[in-house]
Structure formats: C-alpha cells, structure tokens
Amino acid sequence: MTVWNLGSVNADLVYRLPHLPAPGETLAAKDHQKGLGGKGANMSVAVARAGSRVEHIGAIGADGQWMRDRLGEYGVGVAHLVEAGPVSGHAVIAVDEAGENQIILFPGSNQQIDADGIEAALDGAELGDIAVFQNETNAQVRFADLAKARGLRVVYAAAPFSVEAVRAVLDRIDILVMNAVEAAQLEEALDLAPEALPVRDVVITLGGDGCRWIRPGTGEDRTIAAPRVDVVDTTGAGDTFTGYLLAGLDQGMEMEPALTLAQKAGAVMVTRLGTADVIPKRTEIENFSVSRETGVSDPS
Numbered sequence: 227m228t229v230w231n232l233g234s235v236n237a238d239l240v241y242r243l244p245h246l247p248a249p250g251e252t253l254a255a256k257d258h259q260k261g262l263g264g265k266g267a268n269m270s271v272a273v274a275r276a277g278s279r280v281e282h283i284g285a286i287g288a289d290g291q292w293m294r295d296r297l298g299e300y301g302v303g304v305a306h307l308v309e310a311g312p313v314s315g316h317a318v319i320a321v322d323e324a325g326e327n328q329i330i331l332f333p334g335s336n337q338q339i340d341a342d343g344i345e346a347a348l349d350g351a352e353l354g355d356i357a358v359f360q361n362e363t364n365a366q367v368r369f370a371d372l373a374k375a376r377g378l379r380v381v382y383a384a385a386p387f388s389v390e391a392v393r394a395v396l397d398r399i400d401i402l403v404m405n406a407v408e409a410a411q412l413e414e415a416l417d418l419a420p421e422a423l424p425v426r427d428v429v430i431t432l433g434g435d436g437c438r439w440i441r442p443g444t445g446e447d448r449t450i451a452a453p454r455v456d457v458v459d460t461t462g463a464g465d466t467f468t469g470y471l472l473a474g475l476d477q478g479m480e481m482e483p484a485l486t487l488a489q490k491a492g493a494v495m496v497t498r499l500g501t502a503d504v505i506p507k508r509t510e511i512e513n514f515s516v517s518r519e520t521g522v523s524d525p526s
Contacts, residue, residue: 227476228355229273229280230348230378232369233266234336234362235293235307237316238501240461246322262296263501264315264336265360265385268462271502272469272491274301276511278476282307283347284363285335290314300502306347310338315362325457325496331386333362341368353377356472361386370398379475383468384408389415401427403468421447427481429471431464431492439485450485453493462501467492469505490514 242257262271266284273280281303286293288309298304315334321327344365351357357373358381359366366382373380381401384392387408393416396402402425404412409420409430420428421440428440436452470491474484491506494514498504506514 227279228351229270229278229472229476230283230351230355230357230373231266231270231273231280232283232339232344232357232359232363232365233269234264234315234333234360235262235267235282235284235286235290235297236264236331236334236336236362237261237290237293237314238263238319238461239316240319240321240459240500242499243320243322246320246326246328257499259500261500261503262293263317263319263462265362265383265465266336267293267297267302268465268502268505269358269360269383269469269472270297270302271300271505272466273473273476275505275507276470276473276487276491277508278473279303281305281347281350283339283344283369284308285310285339287314287335288312290335296503306343308340308343309335310340311335319461319501321459321461321499325459327459327461329461331362336362337364339363339365341365344369345372348372348376348378351376351378354379356381356476358383358468358472360384361388361391366391367394367398370395374398381468381472383465384412385464387411396424399425401425401429403429403431403471405431405433405464429485431467433460436489437467437485439481441481448482450482450489452489455493455497457496459499460496462505463492463495465501466495466505470511487511 241255315336318330357378430438471488
C-alpha cells in the first residue's frame with residue numbers, strides 16, 4: 227500500500243537561543259543549522275523511516291533541488307514533487323533551552339501546486355491507500371475530493387490551524403489530527419465537541435501528556451500516555467507522530483497500537499535538535515527505552 231502526501235517542503239533555518247525573544251529584543255544565537263523541513267516533508271520522511279511507501283505531492287522553487295534530492299535519499303517518492311516558481315518555502319525557527327520554539331514561515335512554492343498534477347499523481351493510487359494533507363499548501367479541498375472519490379482513507383493534520391480550512395474539508399476526511407489548543411478553537415467555532423465531529427477518528431495530541439483518541443458515534447474515548455524523556459527540541463515532533471501513525475495504519479495496525487508507536491516516535495524526536503533530517507528510523511524506535519523514574523532516554 228502507499229501513503230500519498232500533499233505536503234509542504236521547506237528549508238529550515240534553526241537557531242538555538244537562550245530564550246525566545248520578546249518584542250524588540252535582539253539575541254545572539256548559540257547555534258545554527260540548515261536542514262530539510264516543512265510539515266509535509268517531515269511526515270513523508272517519518273512514513274518512510276517507519277517502513278512504509280510514501281509518495282510526496284508538492285512543489286519546490288528553483289533553489290530547492292537539494293531538498294528533492296534529500297527526500298529521495300530518505301526513501302520518499304518524489305516523482306510528483308515539481309518545480310514551481312523561483313523560491314522554495316522556508317522557515318526561520320528559534321528554539322530555547324527548554325525545547326520550545328517560535329517559527330516564521332514563508333510558503334514560497336508550496337502555494338503554487340498545480341491541481342492537475344495532483345489528479346495525475348492520484349491516478350496511481352489504489353483502493354485502501356492513505357491520503358494525508360496539512361495546511362501549508364494550496365489545493366487541500368481538491369486533494370481531499372480526489373482522494374475520497376478514489377476510496378482512499380483521508381487523513382487531515384489540521385496545522386497551521388484554520389477553522390475555515392477545517393470546515394471546508396470536514397465532510398471529506400476520515401481521521402482528523404490536531405493539538406489540544408486547535409481542538410478547543412474548533413469546538414468554540416463549530417459548537418461541536420470533538421466526540422460529535424462527523425469523522426471516523428479524532429486524534430488530539432497533548433504534548434508530554436500523550437494523546438487522546440476519540441471515535442465519534444461509538445463512545446470510545448481513550449488517552450494514550452507518552453513516554454517521559456528529556457526534551458531538547460519539540461520542532462517536528464507532531465509531524466513525526468503523524469507520519470508514524472499513518473505508517474502503522476498502512477501496515478495493518480489497529481488505531482491504538484499505531485498511536486502507541488506514534489507516541490514513542492514523537493518522544494524520540496523531541497530528544498533531537500532538527501527536523502526531517504533527524505527523524506528516527508523504525509529500528510531506533512524499537513530499541514528506545516526510557517526510565518520511568520527519571521525520564522532519561524536510553525537509546526540502547
């Protein structure tokens with residue numbers, strides 16, 4: 227089976243700071259890294275490293291060939307990643323000593339994806355494949371329509387969050403993934419609790435507290451704990467979680483064990499500085515353990 231990902235591809239410029247800057251404050255960075263990122267690229271790499279086939283649908287600028295090459299090196303299918311416009315998407319990421327971050331995002335070519343190209347890509351999809359998208363590209367509604375018409379399981383990671391973007395695709399998706407703040411905003415805007423949303427599964431990530439899995443209409447509502455680890459950088463952890471969740475489902479896992487796998491992958495990810503380039507491989511997840519008493523990671 228295959229995961230089809232309509233997703234962003236960004237150059238991530240990561241700066242390590244003593245604290246996140248206040249308005250008007252100038253800070254000297256302690257460290258700097260340039261790497262591959264974007265919510266879409268992160269998820270594609272996570273799916274590939276979890277052991278599933280993934281085809282990335284998206285766009286880079288004339289300056290982005292290195293990102294296309296790197297995705298290919300990581301095992302991501304890039305036949306449907308095309309050049310559009312002069313400038314690729316990029317993000318300036320500030321990370322403080324506690325691992326929290328601030329991100330400035332320039333979408334660039336991520337907003338220039340051709341809808342006809344999406345249709346041509348999904349012509350290669352098969353019944354039972356998974357389709358996933360986020361909010362860092364254009365053409366989300368078109369993608370969701372095409373995926374649904376082809377019988378794919380449609381997954382929406384609703385970030386960066388927009389109530390209107392969710393409203394536009396809510397009747398087309400099977401799994402909705404969002405964080406606790408986004409879930410609260412959606413509930414206020416729609417006057418619908420997560421357990422009343424018209425989707426098969428709702429997954430709400432809770433950071434270090436794990437995630438909440440809700441199956442509207444059945445009464446199922448479970449919280450799955452996350453391993454405790456020493457946090458270095460939270461950037462990309464949610465994308466890693468989602469990518470591993472999709473890979474687990476693609477490989478035939480039920481939702482709860484797939485979420486448990488995803489929680490472990492996200493926990494490993496926050497112990498690392500960086501984004502797509504440092505997403506853990508499946509063997510690293512399987513060999514990773516934590517001390518329940520100290521929360522210290524043990525990669526043995």
